[in-house]
Every structure is written in structure tokens, then in C-alpha cells.
Amino acid sequence: MKGELYNIQSSSDSWIGTILRSPAKLGVALALGAAALILPACEAPDQTAGSGADTAQPQLGETQDQPGATAEQQPPADGPEQLVGQTVVLNGEVNEVYGPDAFSMQAEDTFATDEEVLVLVTGGETPTLVEGEAVQLTGEVQQFDAAVIQDEYGADLDQTLLSQLADEYEGRPVVITPSIDQLASELPNNN
Incomplete structure (x- = not known):
């Protein structure tokens, strides 16, 4: 056999x-x-993308959805609404401080417009901000919808402030960040 x-x-x-x-x-x-x-x-390409396994922060001028696409390689977006759903790094000056959890800023290196964008800080202690101060932060661009923001971040945001901001920013882009990465005193080339 x-x-x-x-x-x-x-x-x-x-x-x-x-x-x-x-x-x-x-x-x-x-x-x-x-x-x-x-x-x-x-x-095979990395199958962990989008699963939370990749914790690398995007660099200045690039987005989470476009790794390696920096501002030098690609022109800035015409406006923040083109980046809804993406994580961005903003570097600019504080225009108006609405409270400890909210301020507006211009980030011309990310958005090819002088339109200001609202920033909501959702976690931890926020440093005291001053109008004109340079800041850098990483956050997600979303459409301002007070109900959605309240549901997702309600425990972290002042509800009175959120209601006031809804009058001015409802339907407009907003950047939501857990914290401010750097203040003017910490940014490179600022003495």
C-alpha cells in the first residue's frame, strides 16, 4: 500500500x-x-487605519485623512467646510474669547480664507487665553449643531455658552479639540 x-x-x-x-x-x-x-x-496595506490603533498626531498643515499631505505640498482648503470630518492641526491667533471652553481663531495656513473658525475645547483645564495670542491645537472639523455637540460633549461644555454660540455659529464649521497643544510662549520661533 x-x-x-x-x-x-x-x-x-x-x-x-x-x-x-x-x-x-x-x-x-x-x-x-x-x-x-x-x-x-x-x-498587505495596514488594516488598522481608522480603528483607533494609529495614535500619531498629524503634523502642522496636514490632516489625519491625508497623511503626509502638508500645506507646502497641497494648497490650504478654501474654507473650513471642505475639511468637515477631518482632523486638522491649527496654528493661529485667538480672535475672540467666548469663555474657558470656546474661542474663535484664524488659521490661514490650514484654510485659504480669512474667515474665523470657532474652537470648542472639550476636555480638562483650558489655559486662560488672550485675544491676539498665538495657539496651536489638533482637532476635528465638524458642522456646528448645538444638539449633537451637547449630546457628545455636554458634560464638558458650559451649556449657557453653547446656547449663545448656536445663535452665531449654527451650521458653520467648528473645530472640536480635547486641549490646546501649545500657547505662544511654547511655539517655536516665538521669543
């Missing part, structure tokens, strides 16, 4: 017959076949 298992073809010039007659050659052939199937999987 052992001869029948390995002697599928009697012709000695058949490469399949040669492999099947030798258990060692059969093992090598199976290992090579398995390697041919497994190795291409090592070069």
Missing part, C-alpha cells in the same frame, strides 16, 4: 511523480506552496 500512495504515476520523468514518491520532497513542496501563499500577506 505504501508504494501505491507515492507511486501515482509510473513515469520516472514526471516531476509530480518524483515529488510524490519522496516524502522529503513532498514536505519541501508543501512548505514552498504555503510560503507562496503567506508571504504576500506580509505586504
Whole structure:
């Protein structure tokens, strides 16, 4: 019976017959076949994108959805509404301080417009901000919808302030950030 298992073809010039007659050659052939199937999987694109596994912050002028696309490589967006749903790094001056959790700023390096954008700080203690002060922060651009913001961040934001801001900013883009990354005194090239 052992001869029948390995002697599928009697012709000695058949490469399949040669492999099947030798258990060692059969093992090598199976290992090579398995390697041919497994190795291409090592070069598959990263499947963790968007799953929260990638915690790297985007650099100044680039967005989370466009890694490596910096302001020098790609012109800034015409307005904040084009970046809704994306994480951005903003670097600019505080225009108006509405309270400890909210202020407006201009970020011309991210948005090719002089339109100010509202920033809501949703976590922790916020440093005292002064109009004209340079700040840098990382946040997500969203459409201002007071009800959605209250549902998602209600415990962290002053509700009276949120109601007041809804009158001016409802439907406009807003950047929501857990904290301010740097103040003017911490930014490079500011003495």
C-alpha cells in the first residue's frame, strides 16, 4: 500500500511523480506552496487605519485623512467646510474669547480664507487665553449643531455658552479639540 500512495504515476520523468514518491520532497513542496501563499500577506496595506490603533498626531498643515499631505505640498482648503470630518492641526491667533471652553481663531495656513473658525475645547483645564495670542491645537472639523455637540460633549461644555454660540455659529464649521497643544510662549520661533 505504501508504494501505491507515492507511486501515482509510473513515469520516472514526471516531476509530480518524483515529488510524490519522496516524502522529503513532498514536505519541501508543501512548505514552498504555503510560503507562496503567506508571504504576500506580509505586504498587505495596514488594516488598522481608522480603528483607533494609529495614535500619531498629524503634523502642522496636514490632516489625519491625508497623511503626509502638508500645506507646502497641497494648497490650504478654501474654507473650513471642505475639511468637515477631518482632523486638522491649527496654528493661529485667538480672535475672540467666548469663555474657558470656546474661542474663535484664524488659521490661514490650514484654510485659504480669512474667515474665523470657532474652537470648542472639550476636555480638562483650558489655559486662560488672550485675544491676539498665538495657539496651536489638533482637532476635528465638524458642522456646528448645538444638539449633537451637547449630546457628545455636554458634560464638558458650559451649556449657557453653547446656547449663545448656536445663535452665531449654527451650521458653520467648528473645530472640536480635547486641549490646546501649545500657547505662544511654547511655539517655536516665538521669543
